[in-house]
Amino acid sequence: MAGRDVFRFETFGNEGFWTDAARLPKGMVDAKFTPKQALKAGLQVDIEAINDALRKKMEAELRTDMSPQNAPMLNDPKTTVALINANAVVGMVPKDSNGDGKLDITNGDKVGVACTICHTITDKSVFDMPNGGSIGRRVDGPAALTLNVGKLLAMAANSRAFYPNLQQSFLGISLGRAPSGLGPDSTEAEVDAYLSNPAYYPVGTFDETQDGHGNSVKNTPLFRQDLAAPYGSAGEFKLLDDISNASYTTNLDPTTLVTAEGRELLQIKAGPAGQQMADEYARILKDTGVTGYPFVKAKLTGKAGDPANPVGRRVDNQKLLDMNAYLDSLPAPAGAKVNAEMAARGRELFRASCTECHNVDQTKFVPPMLVEMKAVWPAYIPIPVGLRGDSRLSTVVNSPGIFDDKMIVVDASDRGEKRGVALPLLLDLARTNIFLHDASVGSLDNLLDQSRGATAPHPFYLTDIGQRADMATFLRSLDTDN
Numbered sequence: 350m351a352g353r354d355v356f357r358f359e360t361f362g363n364e365g366f367w368t369d370a371a372r373l374p375k376g377m378v379d380a381k382f383t384p385k386q387a388l389k390a391g392l393q394v395d396i397e398a399i400n401d402a403l404r405k406k407m408e409a410e411l412r413t414d415m416s417p418q419n420a421p422m423l424n425d426p427k428t429t430v431a432l433i434n435a436n437a438v439v440g441m442v443p444k445d446s447n448g449d450g451k452l453d454i455t456n457g458d459k460v461g462v463a464c465t466i467c468h469t470i471t472d473k474s475v476f477d478m479p480n481g482g483s484i485g486r487r488v489d490g491p492a493a494l495t496l497n498v499g500k501l502l503a504m505a506a507n508s509r510a511f512y513p514n515l516q517q518s519f520l521g522i523s524l525g526r527a528p529s530g531l532g533p534d535s536t537e538a539e540v541d542a543y544l545s546n547p548a549y550y551p552v553g554t555f556d557e558t559q560d561g562h563g564n565s566v567k568n569t570p571l572f573r574q575d576l577a578a579p580y581g582s583a584g585e586f587k588l589l590d591d592i593s594n595a596s597y598t599t600n601l602d603p604t605t606l607v608t609a610e611g612r613e614l615l616q617i618k619a620g621p622a623g624q625q626m627a628d629e630y631a632r633i634l635k636d637t638g639v640t641g642y643p644f645v646k647a648k649l650t651g652k653a654g655d656p657a658n659p660v661g662r663r664v665d666n667q668k669l670l671d672m673n674a675y676l677d678s679l680p681a682p683a684g685a686k687v688n689a690e691m692a693a694r695g696r697e698l699f700r701a702s703c704t705e706c707h708n709v710d711q712t713k714f715v716p717p718m719l720v721e722m723k724a725v726w727p728a729y730i731p732i733p734v735g736l737r738g739d740s741r742l743s744t745v746v747n748s749p750g751i752f753d754d755k756m757i758v759v760d761a762s763d764r765g766e767k768r769g770v771a772l773p774l775l776l777d778l779a780r781t782n783i784f785l786h787d788a789s790v791g792s793l794d795n796l797l798d799q800s801r802g803a804t805a806p807h808p809f810y811l812t813d814i815g816q817r818a819d820m821a822t823f824l825r826s827l828d829t830d831n
């Protein structure tokens with residue numbers, strides 16, 4: 350299926366960014382990144398991409414204690430290179446850049462990044478690393494919730510190339526999880542320390558807003574996207590192909606932000622602060638010897654700032670539409686097999702206290718309304734912190750605490766909607782280990798427990814411990830099979 354191959358392997362040239370600007374493959378080789386470490390970092394390995402000889406050896410080593418003595422290949426950085434060359438590390442796509450018909454990333458070939466690095470897991474049929482990645486057949490769609498994106502970005506030899514998505518300081522103010530922000534003169538080591546600290550950049554999250562705030566958000570499912578609109582936790586995209594295009598043209602190659610059209614976007618969204626960031630980023634690219642950008646192959650089109658082409662660029666539209674069809678058709682995982690009586694009681698509780706916002710029936714569209722910040726977070730006190738270059742957008746505001754940090758600059762106001770939080774698919778919850786878009790809650794029981802406090806995000810509690818167990822059981826059982 351064409352859409353499947355777009356999702357799995359299309360990079361639209363972003364290997365130029367990942368290899369020549371951020372220099373991730375070089376960083377991996379320099380760090381002597383072993384397959385065991387890759388699994389610990391949450392990467393997934395596609396067993397079907399590996400030849401029989403390598404597969405047999407790996408399977409034998411996986412049955413050991415995986416020590417360097419008993420599992421030499423799994424502790425050998427050369428095996429990581431071999432796996433990437435074989436296109437077996439999900440989402441890290443090797444490209445025959447030197448045109449010699451062979452794939453070797455230590456001999457001039459580049460590595461790009463595909464959507465699957467964050468939005469695919471495996472069936473774990475060969476191996477499952479606790480709290481990490483796995484080896485097996487690809488399962489497209491479920492969020493890679495144990496992927497340590499921050500650690501991988503830190504491994505890049507030039508992590509400063511991710512500047513727009515890092516926590517920065519503007520006029521002495523810095524918003525995010527870290528006590529202070531990075532600047533244009535921050536060293537590679539300082540950027541790496543920020544990215545690899547899970548207190549600042551939690552496992553299972555990605556900072557996908559080019560706003561200079563440290564607001565890494567929880568990864569989301571990409572199956573059954575026909576039910577999931579609007580897209581993004583701020584509901585900032587109405588159309589699936591628009592968010593996919595934005596991912597290709599900004600997150601997977603942020604150098605588009607220092608083109609004329611990228612600067613226009615930053616001006617619209619954040620006026621002078623946006624221009625400052627573009628200037629600082631251009632300086633970093635110059636200082637670190639990055640040339641020939643932007644790398645992404647996309648058509649100049651439309652007006653910058655429009656959700657259809659935020660940086661005035663759109664990748665091949667047919668491929669985006671093919672991928673829509675694939676992401677719409679991917680099935681949701683089966684719900685957990687649970688105690689039917691508990692689930693039935695949980696369902697009644699859910700009907701009584703949760704359906705003001707959520708559907709009981711997950712085969713229906715997620716309600717498309719955005720929930721006002723104050724309704725989902727009573728502690729929300731918006732304080733103006735910045736200017737827009739386009740007065741039709743919402744005011745740039747921040748509330749003390751991290752729950753609204755993704756929405757300081759990015760919200761649905763550029764498509765004429767209010768600022769608020771989109772409703773998630775309540776699916777794959779048995780496997781989910783982090784909850785709410787800011788990844789602030791670690792279990793369903795905790796989500797429903799009033800000890801989180803009356804003004805905490807999503808304060809919809811059940812005081813009785815038995816009721817919480819019933820509700821969690823119901824939620825874990827949800828799927829689209831009814």
Ligand code: HEC
Nearest residue numbers: 464467555566567568569577580581582592593596597786
């Ligand atoms: C480095 C990790 C990463 C990569 C790579 C990535 N995404 Fe995502 N994606 C995320 C995170 C995190 C979110 C949640 C964003 C939010 O909360 O607004 C997300 C959200 C989404 C959503 C919104 C889903 C919903 O129901 O609201 C879509 C659609 C999506 N991504 C598509 C893509 C596509 C298509 C690609 C490839 C072009 C891609 N992503 C690449 C991490 C990633």
Ligand code: HEC
Nearest residue numbers: 702703705706720724725770771772773784785786787809
């Ligand atoms: C006022 C509207 C509202 C009510 C009432 C409500 N929710 Fe939610 N719920 C939301 C919103 C909005 C989100 C997304 C929050 C986010 O991502 O930060 C959410 C997120 C969730 C999630 C997290 C999903 C994930 O993958 O992170 C679960 C589970 C959930 N709600 C269950 C419930 C239950 C159970 C109840 C009733 C006890 C309930 N909700 C009541 C609006 C509501």
